[in-house]
Amino acid sequence: MAMRGAVIYAPGDVRVEDRDMPTIEQPTDAVIKLSATCVCGSDLWEYRGINPVERPTPMGHEYVGVVQEVGKDVTSVRPGQFVVGSFMASDNTCAICRSGYQSRCVQVKPIGANGAQAEYLRVPLADGTLVATPDTPDDAMVPALLAASDVLGTGWFGAHAAAVDKGKTVVVVGDGAVGLMGVLAAKHLGAERIIAMSRHESRQTLARAFGATDIVAERGDDGVQQVKELTEGLGAHSVIEAVGTQESMSQAIRSSRAGGHVGFVGVSHGVELPGEELFYSAVHLHGGPAPVRQYLPELIDLILGDHIAPDAVFDLTLPLAKAAEGYRAMDERRAIKTLLRP
């Protein structure tokens, strides 16, 4: 049997075509029928040719949907349930998972390898990876729940990694979807002041809607200087880095005060951190692939209880068949994040 799914052939060349229908391969697998999926900023690394594309590759790692079938060892979800999962499959039982780092589970399997921009998806380690909602949610809640699968969970982790807390001043470097979700997370965690670094007016507006109190449009040393002026010369308590480049990491570290916390969730590309600067900065640095699974129960509750509304991060919705346009719009910065409906 076949289904439709997005496949990248080369930079700039994403096609929706027939792919094999996923099946249960391991007794711990589930197959889900996707209600929605989306395009991640990190998908653009391939689309822009920064990560190599060596062969036609299914794309996508963000998903919500309805369980179709489960392997014989799966006990925590059953067919018919609506589920949200993390972009990294994890057993949620090993010592690393139990310490809250499911994205580095000893059995970790990236969902991206299975291509979630599709009609159906095989999810390995279903018991450890998927969280069912109490009931089947209204269709209107689907985008917010989809956000939890990666971009919201990643912003959430960035805020926790940056030790955001009540009364603190937080800088967010990066105005992409993850940065914007970092703003939302910082607001939820009680930050007093949230400085969003953004040059794009539409994103500045959205950042303010999510809770930013100040906008800094300058970059590099000028941006750092602006942050210092807003923080009595000391720098921020917490900095969320949501880009992953040399410039953004430098800006994040230099925007923190001594003893402050930098949470970096932008996937690092070609970054080299100078040890001496890091030493004398005396910052706490923590990041990596977000252990979204840790936050899913909390995020689902907050979304279904209408306490947070992350769905505004999707500013373009297309049918799956138009995935190529969804990539193009994000590449050209016409869209922040594209939701795809299979």
Add this chain to the structure above:
Amino acid sequence: MAMRGAVIYAPGDVRVEDRDMPTIEQPTDAVIKLSATCVCGSDLWEYRGINPVERPTPMGHEYVGVVQEVGKDVTSVRPGQFVVGSFMASDNTCAICRSGYQSRCVQVKPIGANGAQAEYLRVPLADGTLVATPDTPDDAMVPALLAASDVLGTGWFGAHAAAVDKGKTVVVVGDGAVGLMGVLAAKHLGAERIIAMSRHESRQTLARAFGATDIVAERGDDGVQQVKELTEGLGAHSVIEAVGTQESMSQAIRSSRAGGHVGFVGVSHGVELPGEELFYSAVHLHGGPAPVRQYLPELIDLILGDHIAPDAVFDLTLPLAKAAEGYRAMDERRAIKTLLRP
């Protein structure tokens, strides 16, 4: 008036000669008569020519002694008191100090600039920098109190930066004085297992005396492999890095489990941390010049109460006049740390 003090003229050339007697220059200064001082591992960067020596430079930043004179604004210490101070002078009142990062005080002044390997020392910001002992201690307690001034306080910070806690497995990279004090700190904080990475038998013995439960003699990837084998393949919860080189930082990061904590207190020299490795390691990284002042009251109590005995880190004691031999012995690894008596 003159006093005797150690001055470095060139790599390998340390001389004890007449220096000007320090005086009160600012109303916040104190001048103390040193009871003991010592040679730091970081002094060897100049001695070995790794840091440049551009002109004859007074050396030393570790000290204990008796207050001789204070400026008119000094209120917390008075002449006649025995004091211990940090290697970084700090006001202990600014927002950064109050958050526990006195080594990055907005007014910070490195004591090294004044040269503590001498008979007398001017200490800036005396109120924020010096801690008086309740009484004049026995001479036998002087070495342990001297250790608190830097090497013990730095090991203590390394252990805290690495989030050492009861029941955890801790790796210590570096068997110099700071690494050994990191072992002692980890023991005091209740670590269950302390793995000291050391190739030198005398240092292995001392590490065990301070609390190490395991010794790994291998370095680099082989050393990391040994640590993994001792930790069910996961790596340690906490790693204290006490060297400051590319190799030692890599070894520290790779010895940590995902979500673990690396506390780095070796002064970084030429280190470049690859962002991608750091990202996927998912470690917490924190370090810098130790805010020793934060720990001084606790360390003084622990020492005077005979709860910790860091003085064993000094395995060579010489009169100040023989400072050159003290440097030579450390450079040739005949001594771990040299105490100098003025």
